[in-house]
Structure formats: C-alpha cells, structure tokens
Amino acid sequence: MAYQFDWSIIWSEPYFRWLIIGLIKTIEIGLLSWIIALPLGIGIGTLRSLPNKACRAIGAIYVEFFRNIPLLVQLFFWYYAIPPLLGTRISRLPNLEWYCAIFGLGIYTASRVAEHVRSGFNSVPIGQRFAALSTGLSQFQMFRYVIIPYGFRIMIPPLTTEFLTIFKNSALAMTIGILELSGISWRINEYTFHGFEATTAAIGGYLIIGLTIIFLMGQLEKRLRVPGLMRRE
C-alpha cells in the first residue's frame, strides 16, 4: 500500500491553529526555563571558579549530578515521583506538568550553562588575575572589573548555542503531557495518520526558532565584541 501524501493537513483547520499554539508553547517553555537556567547557571559557574574549595565542590557536584542523568528521567522524576511526596495541595495543582517541565528543564540547563561560565572565566589569562590583584584590587573587585567584563563576552557564543539547545530540549516536555510543538505533531498523527507531514511541519517550526535566535545573537555578538578578540569564522 503506497503512502498518500496530504500536505493540506498542515494548513487545514484545526491543525494549523494547533501547530501555532504548539509553537507558542515551545517558545514559552524555552524562555521561562531560560529565566531559571541563566542566573542559576551563572551562580554555579561562578562558585566553580572561586578559590574556596567548598564552593568549588558544591558547584562540581551540582554539575556532575544533573549532567549525568538523562533529561527525560529527570522530568519523570519531578513530575511523577516528587509531587505525591508534597501532599495533595501540590499534586492536584492544575497545570502541574507545566511547572515541572519549566523547573526541570531550567535546573538541568543551569548545569550546562555553569560549564560554559566556568570555562569562560578560565579563559581569562591567569596573568590578568595576578595583575588585577597586584594593583590592590580585592578578590571581589577583580571579579567585578576584570574577569566578568572579559569572561562574559567570551561566553556569549557558547551561551547562544545553549539558548538554542533549550528550545530543542523543550520537546521532551511532551513526555509528561504538554502539547507543545512536538506533542502537537504527535497528536495530529493520532487524528489523521499523517504523522510524516505533521512532524515535517513541526521540524520547520523548530528551524524557524533556531534561525531567529542565530540572527538575533549574531547582532548582539557584533555589538559586544572585545576589539581584536573572538571573531567567529
């Protein structure tokens, strides 16, 4: 039996509307998780670059823990295993899966952001640190005036990649029942048996998100470039 392609599925109601709603949900999950991931990741990455051993250990354990467990398992853990322990007020919360997805994706991505932050700080030559301290700056002032302004600009390209990744990883939210872009494409398949067309459309949606971010971040990079440093080929 040959497969009958029917691309009109994508444009017909209600499926087109579903896809748009899914796309918006994907963007929402990505942005909201990023709001958790970025500050938390910067905090943990900074902990890992401090001279204090206890701080470094805490940062290292966080990163090792979240990077070595698949995101899917983490989401299942937050959604299925934790709420029943917190009593019925939490476990009966409407839209619980929504909060779990954003929280889970956020703290997972924080561990990846932390690694980029750490290597960004490490890429500031050690001589700069010595020079800063020898001029009489305190440890805090050294971070504030020397390491952070340099390091953050070096971090922008890897953090851009991470920002792209958070939208790709948000696809996993469908496994705990959120109808974002990938969840919608699966749902359309269940209604129409045209999974190929539906997933192709969803992939197009992810590409649109990706290309938009690459364009915007390219503009930002151009503006913040340290003269003479880091030029992307």
Add this chain to the structure above:
Amino acid sequence: MIMVDVSVIIENIDLLWGGLLMTFKLFIVALAGGLPLGIFLGLGRLSSRKWIYYPVSAYVHFIRNVPLLMLIFWIYFSLPILTGGLVEPFYAAVVSFIIFEATYFGEIIRAGYQSVSKGTIQAAYSTGLNYWQMARYILIPIALRRVVPSMITQSIVLFQDTSLAYVIGLHEFVRMASLIDNRVIRPLELYGFVAIVFLVICSIGSQIVKRLETKEGERK
C-alpha cells in the same frame, strides 16, 4: 512521611535488566554506525570540493538544529513510507541515532583533523600517497587519537540520548521503568533507581575523560 520500598526494584529486576540491556544494545549499534559516518562527515566538512562541502555542511547544520525527539518521530513516520511496511521501533531508533549522532561526532573529528599540521599532510603527499591513503594512514589515526576525550564525552551524551527511544515505545530502560510504574505506582523508587544507574555509568565515563585530559595535559 517518605517511604522508600526497594522491594519493587528487586521484584522487577529481570524486567529492568532487560530494559538496560536494550539501552546498551541501542547505544552500541548507534555508536558503531555513527562513528564511521562521523569520520566521513568530518572529511566532507573540510573538503575543498564545493559539491561535497555544501551538501555535507547543509546536512550537519540541519540535523543539529532539529530536536532529537523530532528526528526520531520523523524517521519513525518516514521509514514505513520508504519501505512500504511496518518498521520496528528499534530500527527507527537506530537509524535516527546514527543520523543524529554522526553530525556531532563529525564536528568533533573535524576539529581533530584541523589540529593535524599542514606539514604532516604535505609530508604524507610528498611520499607519494594519494588522498585516501593519506587520510587512512596519517590524518584519521592522528586526529582520532587527539579527540578521544571529546568522543567519550559525546558517547556519554549518546548513552543518555538513547532514553528518548522511549517516545516510540521501544522497551528500553526508561520505558521498562514506566511500564512497571503503571502497574505498581512506585515512581519514586523506579525513577530514582533509573536515575542512579545512569548517574553511576555516566560518572564513570566522565571520570575516565578527566583522567585522559590530565594525562594529555602532562604530555604537553
């Protein structure tokens, strides 16, 4: 009161073990396919011939901008169209992982190729080797040795990624845990167990990477 009841793990250990074996099987087949394909993609990304460079680059950029989960769905739906029959989830997963991970391996290996000095390559050509001989005996062996730590790191990511085969119903480790959970409703123990197993396996891998990297640093 939090009650942890490990007996659910012990009672279902056979099923969980079967799931873990499936995860390993998928991992090894995907690695065995993705690595060689990655070696060629890496060569293609450095090719001076435009008809090789552009299609390979387009392929790499396209795949890297698509969520793996979507790619798995897409392959899962497109394979039956190509073959005209039903396709087992395992094969759909294998094809997806090879196509997906090869682009990541390819970019790592490309960096390895670029670290081989021009002089070495010119010396190889001057002894009369052609391109494929040069690649086979000089470029690929040197490059692969240099990127071993990054390749292991990416393999750890691949090992974790295999859990995504869950979405097309493959009975791998996570799917097994969730099937058992549907029956006994013990999510804390089951997903906690799955998380610990992944944590232990992947931590061992990342410790190996750390050791290799310090060794590499000492040699320099």
